[in-house]
Every structure is written in structure tokens, then in C-alpha cells.
Amino acid sequence: MPITYTSGEQIEVYRFSIPVTVGVPLLALFLQAFLPRRLPFFSIFDLPLLVTIFFAMARRNPISGLFTGAAIGLVQDMLGPYPIGIYGIAKTVVGYGASSLGAKLDVENVGARFLVTTGFYLVHAAVYFTVARGMVNLKLDWSWTRGILAGLANGLLGVALYFVLDKFKQRT
Amino acid sequence: MESVLGRYRNLTILVGVLFLQLLGLAVQVKRSADVEHTRLIRIWAVEAITPFERGLVWAQNGSSNLWHNYFFLRGVRAENRQLKEQIEQMRLEQVRLSEDATQAHRLQSLLIFKEQFIAKTVAAQVIGSGGSDLSRIIYIDKGKNDGMKPDLAVITAGGIVGKVLQVFPTSSQVLMINDQSSGVGAMLEKSRLQGVVRGTANGELVLDRVMSDEHIAAGESVLSSGGDQIFPKGLPVGTVSKVSAGREMFLSIKVKPAADLSRLEEVLVVTEKQEREPVAESGDSRGRAADILAQRLPSVPEKPATVAGANPAGTGAAASDATGQDAGAGEKPQPNGAAKIVTETGTTGGVLKKVVQKPAAGDSGKNGRSGSGTGSSAALSATPNATSNASPKSANSTPKPATAPSKPSSPQSSSQPPATEDNPH
Numbered sequence: 313m314p315i316t317y318t319s320g321e322q323i324e325v326y327r328f329s330i331p332v333t334v335g336v337p338l339l340a341l342f343l344q345a346f347l348p349r350r351l352p353f354f355s356i357f358d359l360p361l362l363v364t365i366f367f368a369m370a371r372r373n374p375i376s377g378l379f380t381g382a383a384i385g386l387v388q389d390m391l392g393p394y395p396i397g398i399y400g401i402a403k404t405v406v407g408y409g410a411s412s413l414g415a416k417l418d419v420e421n422v423g424a425r426f427l428v429t430t431g432f433y434l435v436h437a438a439v440y441f442t443v444a445r446g447m448v449n450l451k452l453d454w455s456w457t458r459g460i461l462a463g464l465a466n467g468l469l470g471v472a473l474y475f476v477l478d479k480f481k482q483r484t
Numbered sequence: 485m486e487s488v489l490g491r492y493r494n495l496t497i498l499v500g501v502l503f504l505q506l507l508g509l510a511v512q513v514k515r516s517a518d519v520e521h522t523r524l525i526r527i528w529a530v531e532a533i534t535p536f537e538r539g540l541v542w543a544q545n546g547s548s549n550l551w552h553n554y555f556f557l558r559g560v561r562a563e564n565r566q567l568k569e570q571i572e573q574m575r576l577e578q579v580r581l582s583e584d585a586t587q588a589h590r591l592q593s594l595l596i597f598k599e600q601f602i603a604k605t606v607a608a609q610v611i612g613s614g615g616s617d618l619s620r621i622i623y624i625d626k627g628k629n630d631g632m633k634p635d636l637a638v639i640t641a642g643g644i645v646g647k648v649l650q651v652f653p654t655s656s657q658v659l660m661i662n663d664q665s666s667g668v669g670a671m672l673e674k675s676r677l678q679g680v681v682r683g684t685a686n687g688e689l690v691l692d693r694v695m696s697d698e699h700i701a702a703g704e705s706v707l708s709s710g711g712d713q714i715f716p717k718g719l720p721v722g723t724v725s726k727v728s729a730g731r732e733m734f735l736s737i738k739v740k741p742a743a744d745l746s747r748l749e750e751v752l753v754v755t756e757k758q759e760r761e762p763v764a765e766s767g768d769s770r771g772r773a774a775d776i777l778a779q780r781l782p783s784v785p786e787k788p789a790t791v792a793g794a795n796p797a798g799t800g801a802a803a804s805d806a807t808g809q810d811a812g813a814g815e816k817p818q819p820n821g822a823a824k825i826v827t828e829t830g831t832t833g834g835v836l837k838k839v840v841q842k843p844a845a846g847d848s849g850k851n852g853r854s855g856s857g858t859g860s861s862a863a864l865s866a867t868p869n870a871t872s873n874a875s876p877k878s879a880n881s882t883p884k885p886a887t888a889p890s891k892p893s894s895p896q897s898s899s900q901p902p903a904t905e906d907n908p909h
Contacts, residue, residue, distance in 0.1 A: 345615035345623070346537050350544075352746035355617045355687075374494040382501055390529030392614045393621050393649055393659055397509040401502055408498045440618070447506070448513055452618065452664050453685035462617070 326370040326481040337363050337384050356462045360384045362470045365432050366477050368407045369414035381407025395448050402439040406432050422471050429470035433463040527652050534655045537611040604756035610748045620663035627654040637754040643720035643742025645751050660745055662687045669711030670721050678709050681721055691737035700727050706739050
């Protein structure tokens with residue numbers, strides 16, 4: 313799984329049509345809310361996070377990445393029972409990180425995507441738990457086993473999902 | 485300064501966005517009732533997404549119904565036969581349980597216990613979840629317009645599911661019992677030990693606050709204790725799946741939920757609970773004993789006409805039996821009250837008729853029931869003589885049938901069997 317350092321000239325920046333920019337995150341949020349009731353195992357996945365990472369890495373623009381992450385995270389917060397902003401903060405960090413990484417590394421190949429997604433899942437979980445426990449005082453327990461398994465599962469799903477979403481990329 | 489901001493523009497914006505969100509969080513946390521202050525935003529989000537979920541659920545149910553009701557009927561006959569057998573077995577079990585329940589109610593009324601009953605429920609369809617693995621919530625398709633309120637208990641036939649957390653116009657958010665922030669007052673069925681059932685990060689249930697010196701076996705049922713003021717007492721929460729030493733002096737008890745929380749489709753929301761003292765139905769067991777005894781005593785030859793007249797209420801064990809004064813017998817369903825009256829009044833037909841009708845009219849429960857208790861003993865003592873009184877009494881009691889239906893249902897069922905068994909005599 314090669315992760316190659318690329319020069320600025322090698323980096324390709326993509327953009328997306330407005331329907332894709334709006335529709336894909338909304339679809340991800342909808343599926344995340346709907347599917348776990350029908351397919352219980354699906355709750356281990358975090359589709360909104362995968363979409364955040366994908367858009368951030370494809371656009372390679374930190375500002376765009378962090379706003380995408382913030383928007384998706386805040387909507388996800390609205391559907392949950394906890395104060396609004398916990399997912400927002402976590403996904404803002406991930407969006408910024410993924411786009412910054414995308415600007416410097418070649419994250420187009422399968423291995424790199426898997427590692428980046430798994431890593432950012434753990435970063436996301438770490439930020440979420442830090443904010444939830446440290447600031448909102450939620451009594452959430454962290455399970456390393458479940459966290460790592462979920463990270464790997466999201467990495468695998470991410471690779472497949474990015475392959476589909478690649479079809480919507482438009483070269484700038 | 486400007487050059488610094490320009491140089492670190494991305495980082496500055498990141499910090500700014502994070503700061504704003506942290507500020508928003510801080511405001512919500514400080515107000516603590518964040519739910520109210522962010523209510524409008526949540527309503528927008530939920531109302532935007534639930535119509536799609538509702539539509540998908542509707543379509544899914546429609547196609548599922550089409551398949552199951554029209555195309556997938558293979559094996560229905562066999563299943564029907566099997567279910568009928570099951571019903572027969574359950575009827576037998578029901579008779580036994582109703583006797584136990586009657587006895588329990590009688591004992592509870594003696595202790596002036598108050599019970600909580602589920603008075604009204606609303607069926608709801610699960611249409612979605614919270615979209616996060618870290619919070620265990622579901623959305624149901626009933627909201628404020630359907631009478632939903634926060635903190636209502638949500639259950640299934642299997643057991644408890646959770647409580648209503650937030651209510652929107654056409655949907656509600658339900659916090660499931662396996663969420664980390666939820667807690668249910670619970671007790672173990674056999675040992676009656678009380679604790680709190682909580683969710684874990686993995687979505688499992690654990691029973692907290694049980695001291696480590698207690699002996700608890702896997703497989704024991706866990707019921708709601710009613711202590712949380714949300715779930716009525718006695719609803720199934722789950723069964724103990726594993727017991728191990730926990731932190732400090734407490735046991736770590738894993739509980740397998742009674743309701744299948746991962747595959748919820750329909751749930752019941754308890755919209756109304758009633759607290760009332762159980763009504764003693766004390767007469768039944770005694771009345772039943774009297775019936776049984778009456779059956780075992782030597783019987784007199786049947787007088788078909790009389791029996792026919794006396795039995796319309798379906799009572800009559802004693803009527804057709806030796807229990808002549810069975811006036812009482814005739815009235816057996818209101819049974820024993822009548823028998824008691826007979827012994828007290830001295831049993832003339834006229835008096836009997838009058839007095840027996842009295843409970844009939846006002847026989848709404850307690851009087852009849854308590855009367856039956858004493859009546860049964862009267863019936864027992866009277867049994868030996870009474871043969872001569874049988875016919876008059878039964879004749880007099882013909883109007884009685886009207887009283888029979890007024891009897892409570894459960895007692896009825898228990899007193900009926902002897903009556904039907906008597907007819908053959």
C-alpha cells in the first residue's frame with residue numbers, strides 16, 4: 313500500500329456539482345439514520361464521516377474540508393439526543409485534517425484510502441469522546457476493541473464507497 | 485498581524501469554526517436544558533428526514549405484506565394446526581395463572597397495596613435511528629399530535645424498550661435502555677434484589693448496584709421495579725446472561741434485553757398509567773373448593789325441570805347436587821353470597837329470592853366477591869341437608885340469571901367448569 317509524497321504539480325483537485333455536494337451528504341445522513349434499524353450491524357459504520365473524508369480528500373482544500381465536516385457533523389448532531397456540536401467539532405477536525413493530508417499525499421490508491429479512513433475514524437472518535445466527556449460531561453465508555461474494529465470496518469467500506477463516489481468527480 | 489493571519493489563514497479559520505462550535509456547546513451545557521433551546525433546529529432536521537423514512541417504511545411494509553399475505557402462504561395449514569394446539573395449552577395455563585392472579589390480588593388488597601396498571605397504549609412504527617453508534621435512539625412515527633409526551637415508557641410485547649426523550653409534531657425520539665445515558669430501575673425476579681439497568685458503550689445492558697456477596701444465577705429474569713417512575717413495575721427487562729465480579733463491592737451483571745432492541749419495528753407507548761388498589765376476588769377459590777366438595781358429596785337424583793331452571797346462569801354445581809339450598813348453588817356464580825344469605829335468613833323461598841337478587845343488582849364487584857367468600861363456607865355447612873330445598877330455590881332463582889353476567893369475568897371462568905361438569909350428573 314504505497315503512500316507517496318506528491319509535489320504540488322502532481323496533485324489533482326476535483327470539484328463536484330451542487331446536487332452531488334448537497335445530495336450525497338444528505339443521503340449519507342439519511343441512510344445512517346434509517347439502515348441501522350433494518351440492518352443492526354450497520355450501526356458500526358459512520359457514513360457521514362466517510363463522505364466528509366471523501367470530499368475533503370478530493371477537494372484538497374482545508375477550508376472547504378472543514379466547512380463540509382462542520383455542516384455534516386452539525387446535522388448529525390441534530391438527529392441525536394446530545395447537545396449540538398459534538399459531531400460538528402469532531403468532523404470539522406477530520407475534514408480539515410483529511411483535506412490537508414490530501415493536499416500532500418497521494419490518497420488515490422486503495423491502500424492509502426484504507427489507512428487514511430481507518431486513521432481518521434480513530435481521530436474522529438478521540439475528538440468526539442474528548443468533547444463529550446470533557447465538556448458535555450457525558451458518561452460514555454470507550455471500548456478499544458470495538459473502536460479498532462469499527463475503524464477497520466469503516467476503512468473497508470470507505471474504499472468501496474470512494475470507488476463509487478469517484479464517478480461524480482469533475483476535474484477543475 | 486495581518487501577515488500572520490494570512491500565512492496561517494486555514495488554521496485561523498479552523499480555530500474560529502471550532503471556537504464557535506465550542507461556544508455553542510458551552511451555552512447548551514450551561515443551560516443544561518439544551519433540548520429546549522435547540523428544539524427548533526432539531527425539529528427542522530427531524531421533520532426533514534422523517535417523511536423519507538416514513539415513506540420507505542411504508543413501502544417496505546407494503547411489499548412485505550404483499551409477499552407474506554399473498555405469495556408466501558405455504559405451510560399455513562400446518563402452522564394453523566400447531567397454533568391451535570398451542571392455544572389449547574395456553575388456555576390451560578391461563579386457568580392456572582388466573583387463579584394465581586386472583587389469589588395475589590386478594591393478598592395485595594389485604595395489604596392495601598397499590599398497583600400500577602397500563603391503562604392506555606399507542607402503537608407506533610419505528611422509522612429510524614439517531615444515525616450514530618454512540619447513542620442508541622430510535623424515531624417513531626407518533627408525535628405530539630398523537631398525544632406523545634417526554635418520559636413516556638416505550639415497550640413491546642417482549643419487554644421494555646426505552647422512554648420518549650423528545651417529541652416533535654409527527655414523530656418522537658426514543659432513548660433506548662441500552663444507551664449509555666439511560667437507566668432503568670430494575671429487580672431480579674426470584675431474589676427481588678434491586679438495581680439499575682444501564683447501557684454500555686457496546687450497546688449491552690448491565691445491572692448495576694448489586695452487592696458482590698449476593699448469589700445471582702445466569703438465566704434469572706430481570707423486571708422493572710417501578711422505582712424510576714417511568715416504567716410500571718413488573719415489565720420484563722431481560723435475563724441475566726453473565727455474572728462476574730465488578731468494580732468495588734458490586735457485581736458486574738450482564739443482562740440480555742427481553743425485547744430485541746436491534747430489530748424493533750413496532751412498539752407500544754404507554755400513554756396512561758393508573759394506580760389503583762387491586763380488587764380482591766376472594767370468593768373464587770373458596771367457591772371453587774365448595775363446588776369441588778359438592779361434586780364429591782353424594783348426589784340426589786336429577787330433577788330435569790328444576791335443573792334447567794336453576795342453571796341458566798351456568799352455575800349450578802350445588803343446584804343439581806346434594807346441595808339443596810343450593811340456592812346458593814344455583815347462584816353460584818354470585819354463588820356464595822347467595823349461599824350465605826340462605827343460611828342467615830333461614831331459607832324460605834321468598835326470602836331467598838329477595839335477598840339473592842339484592843347482590844345481583846348491586847353486585848358490582850366487591851360485595852359479591854366478599855360475600856362469596858363467606859358464602860362458600862355456608863354452602864359447605866349447608867350441603868348435607870338441603871336436598872328438600874333444592875327445587876324451590878332453584879325455581880326462585882330463575883330470575884337470577886340476570887345476575888350472573890354481572891359477575892366479574894375472571895371468577896366466572898373459574899366457577900364455570902364445575903357447573904358444566906355438574907350437568908351430566
